[in-house]
Amino acid sequence: MDAETLLHTIERGRYNTAMAAYGVDEGGILTNMQVRSLVAMIQDAPWDVVATRVDALGLTPPPMPAATLDDAMLTQVAALPEGDILASGLQIYAANCVACHGANGEGTTLAPALNSDELRGSPDRRRYHAHRGARCRRARSWPAGSARSRPTTLPP
Structure with a gap:
């Protein structure tokens, strides 16, 4: 190149x-x-x-985790009220976010926790992160009004 x-x-x-x-x-x-x-x-x-x-310098990054989602679990989630949005979000998170934010949203040295009470407790804050991509380098803003921009409470 x-x-x-x-x-x-x-x-x-x-x-x-x-x-x-x-x-x-x-x-x-x-x-x-x-x-x-x-x-x-x-x-x-x-x-x-x-x-x-x-x-x-101690800057070798940790190995990037990969997440796989069980099809049966996704089917169960999709059956919940507005579960299609949550199932889609889980797939997006597994493919794009888990490497930096951790499998359970606990955060890593690369990115902050997403499962904090502060973040999960405020629909406005969730909406802000969905629209703006927060401080995540890989995150992209989603178009206003899209299904992805609707806040959804994740299971504990």
């Missing part, structure tokens, strides 16, 4: 993938210079040296 394509991928993300936009102009946290530095490092740095340095 050439440097400009790599720069645009980091800066803008990739639609329909877990690759978030990291460029500040796209809502990310990296300046243009930081993105260019990252591109240079990706294309030119010896990766064994990078891995050794990251490990020495």
Whole structure:
């Protein structure tokens, strides 16, 4: 991949993938210079040296957990009042959120807990997070009025 394509991928993300936009102009946290530095490092740095340095700094990320959902459980959830919304939310969470927020929403070193009383106790707050994507780098805002934006209380 050439440097400009790599720069645009980091800066803008990739639609329909877990690759978030990291460029500040796209809502990310990296300046243009930081993105260019990252591109240079990706294309030119010896990766064994990078891995050794990251490990020495204690910055090696934990393995990303994967969540699988039991079809029978999803069927039970879908049978609840407004269960289709909750079942859809569970699938979205398993595919996009569990790696950072944890399997039970307990939070990790990467992202805050979502199962807190503060968050779960306020429909307005849930609606805010659904619409705005909160502070999650992978989260994307959902269109107002969509089924995904309706607040739903998750089971304890």
